[in-house]
Amino acid sequence: MDVVQEITGLTFTLTGTEPYTRKDGRETSLTIWKSNCKKCGREFEIRATANANPNESKAFRVIHCQQHRLTQAQITARWRKAIQRKRRSKNKAASGN
Numbered sequence: 001m002d003v004v005q006e007i008t009g010l011t012f013t014l015t016g017t018e019p020y021t022r023k024d025g026r027e028t029s030l031t032i033w034k035s036n037c038k039k040c041g042r043e044f045e046i047r048a049t050a051n052a053n054p055n056e057s058k059a060f061r062v063i064h065c066q067q068h069r070l071t072q073a074q075i076t077a078r079w080r081k082a083i084q085r086k087r088r089s090k091n092k093a094a095s096g097n
Helices: 072-095
Strands: 004-007 010-021 027-036 043-049
Touching: 010 043
Parallel strands: none
Antiparallel strands: 004 010, 010 027, 027 043
16 A cells, blocks of 8 residues: 655655665665655656655655756845845835835
8 A cells, every 4th residue: 555645735645765874974865755745747756754744844845856856046136036025115114005
């Protein structure tokens, strides 16, 4: 029986596990999940700790394949633009325009 999680509008299917060595040297395992890109439908994989809560783990926030993921620079630029828009709207409201 497949383990399936519905998160962020996507279906993630558990496909396996793999061993992992943490930075502190302890051995653990990662779960491997598959889903489909929200933009193009291409299958992609994520890895999460074996005891990760899918509703809280950052790994399950991935909704796009590698080709359609934003870079950190793109994320930062969008964040800065959103902050600027908020400041402009606050300034307009304060000036009464």
